[in-house]
Amino acid sequence: MKRSVRERKRDVAVKAALDLVRERADLSARRNADPVAFVHLQKTHEDREIVGLLAAVCAFGNVTTIRQKLGELLHLIGPSPARAADAPEALFERLAGFRHRLFRGEDLARLLVGARRVQQASGTLGKAFQDELARADRELAGEVPEACFREALARFCDRIRAEGGFSKSGIPDPSRRRGPAHLLSDVRAGSASKRLLLFLRWMVRPADGIDLGLWSVPTTRLLIPVDVHIHKLSRNLGLATRGDLSWKTCVEITKALARLDPDDPTRYDFSLCHMGMVQRCPSKADAARCEGCGVQSVCIHWSLPRVLAPRVGQPP
Ligand code: SF4
Incomplete structure (x- = not known):
């Protein structure tokens, strides 16, 4: 389905926020x-x-x-x-x-x-x-x-x-x-098979200090490994509407991420994981706990007009 101008603008903003989270993270500390x-x-x-x-x-x-x-x-x-x-x-x-x-x-x-x-x-x-x-x-x-x-x-x-x-x-x-x-x-x-999808990400994504790029499989085939933290953040960013932790949810989130980078959607797994580790996300606007969150500007609990908010918990 064709996305509206507002939706496309939102994709650009989500991409910028996730890229910035990655840019600011200490990759070698994360790897270690x-x-x-x-x-x-x-x-x-x-x-x-x-x-x-x-x-x-x-x-x-x-x-x-x-x-x-x-x-x-x-x-x-x-x-x-x-x-x-x-x-x-x-x-x-x-x-x-x-x-x-x-x-x-x-x-x-x-x-x-x-x-x-x-x-x-x-x-x-x-x-x-x-x-x-x-x-x-x-x-x-x-x-x-x-x-x-x-x-x-x-x-x-x-x-x-x-x-x-x-x-x-x-x-x-x-x-x-x-x-x-x-x-x-x-x-x-x-x-959701998170551990298997994580293994594939490590093996397939280009070597970047975390992933190793050992296998000749196109990155477009990968699905994001989803656990409860990734799922929660994805919903807060409007990347997921499904409420279950399942293979279908991995597909839904990966397709949303492919709008940000069609060639390598799972590159954003790093930013989402990093947010999951450093931010005790309350999944609601909570000034104290959301302070310093790198994706606050695009979080649905803070920024998204009602008209664009995904109906969280309902199938797409
Ligand atoms: S702004 Fe708050 S609710 Fe939104 S993702 Fe960040 S920590 Fe979670």
């Missing part, structure tokens, strides 16, 4: 405080891919705990996580006793072994994903691009699960632990 720092520390392409997946999969909950656990985990695994996954028995032994939230060491060992086998079979994990994307584009011709992307990601995860010996419902386990089932989310089920 983020799980992606562990990926940058790896020396080889194969280790960056494997550690990228591991770090993204473990990235939920408190960021300080995530970083501490990742440090512990990588110390146990040894200098080359990709090579360590070539010897599954030794890897299972090294990780025995490790715990992070839902995951046990053995769950993460399965993930590493599965990802490493896919990496070796295709040459790189990037090539494995590219092949799945090309296949999905071919087989689902006529579908919208995000549907092909979702199917490609689902098949990529299917391959890792099959090679690692776990499934979408986990592994046969009398204790009925949920850990293995949560290693890779089931994108076909419509979940």
Whole structure:
């Protein structure tokens, strides 16, 4: 649908505000405080891919705990996580006793072994994903691009699960632990799949101090990884109207961001994440808590005339 002059002016203002947030942020401080720092520390392409997946999969909950656990985990695994996954028995032994939230060491060992086998079979994990994307584009011709992307990601995860010996419902386990089932989310089920989309962003977006630009996949195919903070800020900026944390919401926000940068919509994930980290957003006009917010000038709670305000909570 054609956007009105006022709506286009608003897009320009939102873009300017988000660009300024990025410009003012200290990129290296942000990287060093983020799980992606562990990926940058790896020396080889194969280790960056494997550690990228591991770090993204473990990235939920408190960021300080995530970083501490990742440090512990990588110390146990040894200098080359990709090579360590070539010897599954030794890897299972090294990780025995490790715990992070839902995951046990053995769950993460399965993930590493599965990802490493896919990496070796295709040459790189990037090539494995590219092949799945090309296949999905071919087989689902006529579908919208995000549907092909979702199917490609689902098949990529299917391959890792099959090679690692776990499934979408986990592994046969009398204790009925949920850990293995949560290693890779089931994108076909419509979940937001934040950790997988974060992994893809790290691998695909051009190297900019945070993302690594390792894979030859167009940035226009990426979807923004959405968690509760990104969702809340997106609604406050009029980029989202959906009230649920789902794949459809990721698509909605990414399409809104594509109006700001059609070639690389997920570049704005950095600014939104940064706002989520530095601002305790109340999602209402609150002079004390909104003070210093870099997007206050375009926040719907402060700036948007009623006529343009999205009907938050209702489908688009
Ligand atoms: S101005 Fe306030 S309500 Fe709006 S996004 Fe910023 S912190 Fe949140």
